[in-house]
Amino acid sequence: MKYDEYRGFDALGLAELVERGDVHPTELLRVALERCAEVDPEINAISLLMELNGKELAGRADIRGPFAGVPFLIKDLAQDYAGYPTSGGTGPLRGVRATRNSLNVQRWLDAGLVIFGKTTTPEFGAKAITExxxxxxxxxxxxxxxxxxxxxGGSAAAVAAGIVPMAGASDGGGSIRIPAAHTGLFGLKAGRGLISSGPEFGDSLFGAVTEGVLSRSVRDTAAMLDLLSVPDPGAPYAVSRPDQPFRTAVGTPPRRLRIGFSHESPLGTKVHGEAVRAVEDAARLLEELGHTVEPAAPVFDGKQMAFDFMTVWTANAAAVLSRACAVSGSQPTDFDIDTQVLAAVGRAVAAPELMAAHARWNGYTRALSDFHGRYDLFLTPGLAEPPLRIGQHRTPALADTLLPPLLRLGVGKVVSRTDFYRDLVTANLSAVPFTQLANITGRPAMSVPTYWTPAGLPLGVQFVGPSGSEYLLLQLAAEIETARPWFDRHPA
Structure with a gap:
């Protein structure tokens, strides 16, 4: 098989070729590895190449499953593969090997996927950029x-560049939808509790985090959701599943929907004209498809929501850094300065303050629920501006030198009031202010690649649904995919 032929299939399509005997998994892996060698030196999407593991999996005589023989990459964060390190985007953990597979990695293996590497992520997944x-x-x-x-980001880059048709991902504040919007891919964040993160994790970030994939086709994501949403007896709670498989949503058009849309940032910050045009373009397309679309948004204090999100986020960063130091024998200064700052601020959060911030999440959930009492879905930009330039939000070198001594003095509360910390929060959220609401409320949401800027940059739009609306979201995504196909749009 040649690369151009390989690129012409999604993951299910490649699996069908394997099932028919038209191609062997070792041949698919060869093409994926060759493509990786060709493009990864430039895009830097792979943090750990597991070539020998991939060859062993591809060569198994008993390989089977809905994705049997398809090359696959997992995210280097919380997706543990026994015998290999999960670095979380940081150096100190590169020497700590996982002792068992995470639940979803095992499910991917059982589905016949050929895992041959891990993809890059910002340290502990704490940024909307991957640096x-x-x-x-x-x-x-x-x-x-x-x-x-x-x-x-590494998974998105690998899929967009054609190394694999689909890759593992996760989302705690937009980390599936944001990369999808950047790279012209489809990304669905499932609702709270539908996909377990066991056995290592239960209700990460008060249930804001979920795992999933980034893909080039809606049907790949739908079929993957069928795999990942199998109930886990050890999960914190159980949620209802639809009566029919998610994959059938792709072949069933949605009912005519009432959709509210807004392109105003909940932070009150500037939204680029191209992001506005992306939403307006999507609204016109939806009307052409027969849906009712009108300006509307849930009513809540967006700035307070950002503060409440970051209060929980920083407290979690402190716990994650402490655990990483314990298992690796490292010091906080061995980690990125941004991580040190977030953890320092998090250590300064008092327990009542943390619980009060989390309690206010209920208000945002109620506001979104009230909105969904009137509208089936909420449409927003996926990003507030086109993809940022590399280094645009890099921590200043001077701060990298001056802050560590201050942090060792336990001045997290002071740091949280500095311009540097405010700039760090702004860098994290002002370019991506639309995604956190779905994590806080536990609602499913998706990024759909409907728009490219005149400069040729993808700029996906987001749809947020009510609880249990994954099936509906997939139906709409498939309808949009048919009306405005994106599968054959490739970066030069």
Missing amino acids: TRTFGATRNPWDTTRTPGGSS
């Missing part, structure tokens, strides 16, 4: 001077 001290910058295949987003 670290350890691995450097991951680049967007559509324009290598720009970021593919984060935190699943």
Whole structure:
């Protein structure tokens, strides 16, 4: 098989070729590895190449499953593969090997996927860009001077560049949808509790985090959701599943929907004209498809929501850094300065303050629920501006020198009031202010690649649905995919 032929199939399509005997998994892996060798030196999407593991999996005589023989990459964050390190985007953890597979990695293996590497992520998945001290910058295949987003930036870059048709991802504040919007891919964040993160994790970030994939086709994501949403008896709670498989949603058009849309940032910050045009373009397309679309948005204090999100986020960063130091024998100064700052601020959060911030999440959930009482879906930009340039939000070198001594003095509360910390929060959220609401409320949401800027940059739009609306979202995504196909759009 040649690369151009390989690129012409999604993951299910490649699996069908394997099932028919038209191609062997070792041949698919060869093409994927050759493509990786060709493009990864430029895009830097792979943090750990597991070539021998991939060859062993591809060569198994008993390989089977819905994705049997398809090359696959997993995210280097919380997706543990026994015998290999999960670095979380940081140097100190590169020497700590996982002792068992995470639940979803095992499900991917059982589905016949050929895992041959791990993809880059910002340190502990804490940024909307993928740039670290350890691995450097991951680049967007559509324009290598720009970021593919984060935190699943490596997976997005690998899929967009054609190394694999689909890759593992996760989303705690937009980390599936943001990279999808950056790279012209489809990305669905499932609702709270539908996909387990076990056995290592239960209700990460108060349930804001979920795992999933980035893909080039809606049907790949739908079929993957069928695999990943199998109930886990050890999960914190159970949620209802639809009566029919998610994959059937692709062949069933949605009912006519009422959709509210807004392109105003909940932070009150500027939204680029191209992001506005992306939403307006999507609204026109939806009307052409027979849906009712009108300006509307849930009513809540967006700035307070950002503060409440970051309060929980920084407290979690402190816990994650402490655990990483314990298992690796490292010091906080061995990690990125941004991580040190977030953790320092998090350590300064008092327990009542943390619980009060989390309690206010209920208000945002109620506001979104009220909105969904009137509208089936909420349409927003995926990003507030086109993909950022590499280094645009890099921490100043002077701060990298001056802050560590201050942090060792335990001045997290002071740091949280500095311009540097405010700039760090702004860098994380002002370019991506639309995605956190779905994580806080636990609602499913998706990024759909409906728009490219005149400069040729992808700029996906987001749809947020009510609880249990994954099936509906997939139906609409498939309808949009048919009306405005994106599968054959490739970066030069």
